[in-house]
Amino acid sequence: QEQLQNLKTKVTSFCSLCQSCLSDTDAGVRQQAFVVLSDLLLVFGPQLPRDGREALGPLVLLPDAGLQSQLAAFLMDHVFHHVCDPEEFSATEDNESRIEELHQRRVLLAGFCKLIIYNVLELSAASDVFKHYAKFYSDYGDIIKETLNYTRQIDRQEWARTLLLSLRQLMTELLLQQGPEIRAAEAFLEIRDLARRFSLLFSLHQLRNRPALLSVHK
Incomplete structure (x- = not known):
């Protein structure tokens, strides 16, 4: 137990260090901190005490609300900040560096x-x-x-509510930016297209997804 507690203390301290590096001035340091932090939380996640490893339960490390917010904000700043045009890769001399940057962003998102x-x-x-x-x-x-x-298999009803939450967040952001007259806005058409894509996910297994659809309409 003493060894477990010492390890938990070291892991928690290292996690705090990585969290502080998420706001470092160097972009490379920020990205590396995010990758290490993601791996750390995964290794010491809820699945750690399973399959005969119950004794490792005290080592489970769950992110608090502050860290969760930081991770989400990091995605917005480093992953979802620029839409790549496929023509960019062939129209620029530094297409290799652009491909590498895209690969790094994909690693962060994954x-x-x-x-x-x-x-x-x-x-x-x-x-x-x-x-x-x-x-x-x-x-x-x-x-x-x-x-x-994958997340649909975890909890179909919560998954459906999360899809709805995604659309509500986008609509709220759009209303705050442009006011109530949004039906002709390009962003509104994008939200409508996203809703259409989401609806197709429910049509794959209609009987299985029926409870999820009902929960969305409550």
């Missing part, structure tokens, strides 16, 4: 999605990813689609 899939973060945290499904489809469509499929 790390965050794993935290949701393995129940380190609540399923509702996926709204920060799902709401970008249509807009960033060319960059991260495969990652977000896999996350949609």
Whole structure:
């Protein structure tokens, strides 16, 4: 028990150090801190005490609300801040560096999605990813689609509520930016397209998804 407590103290301290590095002035340090932090939370997540490892229960490390907010904000600043035009890769001389940058952003997003899939973060945290499904489809469509499929198996009703939350967040942001006259806005059309894409996910298994649909309409 003493060894476990010492290890827990060291892991917690290291986690705090990584968290502080998320706001470092160096972009490389920020990204590396995010990757290490994601891996750390995954290794010491809720699945740690399973499969005969019950004694390791005291080592489980769950992110508090502040850290969860920081991780979500990091995604907005470093992953969902720029839509890549496929023509950019062929029209510029530094296309290799652009491809590498896209790869790095995909690694960051995949790390965050794993935290949701393995129940380190609540399923509702996926709204920060799902709401970008249509807009960033060319960059991260495969990652977000896999996350949609995996999280649907965790809890279909909560998954459906998370999809609705994604749309509500986008609508709220749009109303705050442009006011009530939004039906002709490009952003509104993008939200409508996203809602259409989400609706197709329910049509795949109608009987299984019926309770989820009912929960959305309550």
